[in-house]
Amino acid sequence: xxxxxxxxxxxxxxxxxxxxxxxxxxxxxxxxxxxxxxxxxxxxxxxxxxxxxxxxxxxxxxxxxxxxxxxxxxxxxxxxxxxxxxxxxxxxxxxxxxxxxxxxxxxxxxxxxxxxxxxxxxxxxxxxxxxxxxxxxxxxxxxxxxxxxxxxxxxxxxxxxxxxxxxxxxxxxxxxxxxxxxxxxxxxxx
Amino acid sequence: xxxxxxxxxxxxxxxxxxxxxxxxxxxxxxxxxxxxxxxxxxxxxxxxxxxxxxxxxxxxxxxxxxxxxxxxxxxxxxxxxxxxxxxxxxxxxxxxxxxxxxxxxxxxxxxxxxxxxxxxxxxxxxxxxxxxxxxxxxxxxxxxxxxxxxxxxxxxxxxxxxxxxxxxxxxxxxxxxx
Numbered sequence: 325x326x327x328x329x330x331x332x333x334x335x336x337x338x339x340x341x342x343x344x345x346x347x348x349x350x351x352x353x354x355x356x357x358x359x360x361x362x363x364x365x366x367x368x369x370x371x372x373x374x375x376x377x378x379x380x381x382x383x384x385x386x387x388x389x390x391x392x393x394x395x396x397x398x399x400x401x402x403x404x405x406x407x408x409x410x411x412x413x414x415x416x417x418x419x420x421x422x423x424x425x426x427x428x429x430x431x432x433x434x435x436x437x438x439x440x441x442x443x444x445x446x447x448x449x450x451x452x453x454x455x456x457x458x459x460x461x462x463x464x465x466x467x468x469x470x471x472x473x474x475x476x477x478x479x480x481x482x483x484x485x486x487x488x489x490x491x492x493x494x495x496x497x498x499x500x501x502x503x504x505x506x507x508x509x510x511x512x513x514x
Numbered sequence: 515x516x517x518x519x520x521x522x523x524x525x526x527x528x529x530x531x532x533x534x535x536x537x538x539x540x541x542x543x544x545x546x547x548x549x550x551x552x553x554x555x556x557x558x559x560x561x562x563x564x565x566x567x568x569x570x571x572x573x574x575x576x577x578x579x580x581x582x583x584x585x586x587x588x589x590x591x592x593x594x595x596x597x598x599x600x601x602x603x604x605x606x607x608x609x610x611x612x613x614x615x616x617x618x619x620x621x622x623x624x625x626x627x628x629x630x631x632x633x634x635x636x637x638x639x640x641x642x643x644x645x646x647x648x649x650x651x652x653x654x655x656x657x658x659x660x661x662x663x664x665x666x667x668x669x670x671x672x673x674x675x676x677x678x679x680x681x682x683x684x685x686x687x688x689x690x691x692x
Binding site: 432435 | 534539543550620630650657663666667
């Protein structure tokens with residue numbers, strides 16, 4: 325049960341955003357700017373970074389939600405998402421993305437864990453300043469989102485079949501105010 | 515020197531926001547709503563939560579600047595800030611604020627560290643849902659800001675006078691640099 329009184333029909337961060345729309349607005353805008361952007365990193369790569377960091381932070385709601393969104397961008401390749409989530413070093417992804425995931429995993433531990441060698445390695449595989457910036461900020465932002473969700477014990481659906489419908493909504497419409505409206509997407513064919 | 519090509523001579527998060535204004539805008543808006551928006555927690559108290567979490571994350575830039583903002587807002591009681599950063603449980607603050615700082619400290623470790631007992635303790639001392647929500651989100655947000663600032667190796671000034679001046683400016687609100 326959540327630590328504060330939120331609308332029970334809204335899952336995860338959606339219930340928290342609905343509780344306090346004033347903070348929901350910049351949080352949604354930040355997620356859109358970081359995850360829907362197409363310059364440099366693709367939306368799929370951005371969501372994979374979010375998924376991996378959320379997994380490291382042991383945030384069930386976030387790693388499953390963002391894993392599903394990545395899955396949509398990757399044409400349903402759930403196997404790849406699961407591999408990146410738990411063991412990206414052996415995943416069928418570019419060396420550049422592996423190097424950026426290494427940076428993201430350091431950020432998850434703490435900002436000072438990122439070393440010049442980590443950055444040089446990413447650069448060697450073709451990462452630009454903007455790629456590095458966005459990777460660090462995505463990882464840092466999920467160290468916030470994960471703590472926000474679990475720190476208030478937000479509603480976390482354990483039934484994984486409920487995640488794709490919400491993921492589809494985000495993949496199609498982004499992270500605006502619609503994600504915490506009363507009218508929530510429900511699973512199809514159930 | 516920062517890991518990426520940010521404007522020279524600009525400290526901490528300001529340099530990063532100038533590098534990428536599209537993400538800088540919501541970051542500053544978030545800080546403004548959380549730390550300066552309407553709330554039953556004072557601005558000084560909210561800055562203190564930010565400084566406390568930044569101190570636990572060992573982020574010198576954020577700790578020094580938000581401690582300076584909190585000192586500026588506390589005015590004659592500014593010693594509170596250093597007492598809290600040195601030894602929170604024995605600092606001269608209300609038990610309610612101690613309970614909220616305890617929650618913030620748990621959030622700093624990880625979300626799941628916040629237990630029902632921590633929240634109940636704060637509630638018993640008068641904390642509202644809104645105050646608990648804002649405490650958790652301030653603490654979580656600084657787990658982001660701290661990692662952003664240090665993860666990109668942004669410039670951290672060492673002269674205390676620089677932070678004092680920064681604190682005065684921050685006390686008036688958060689406006690993204692041009």
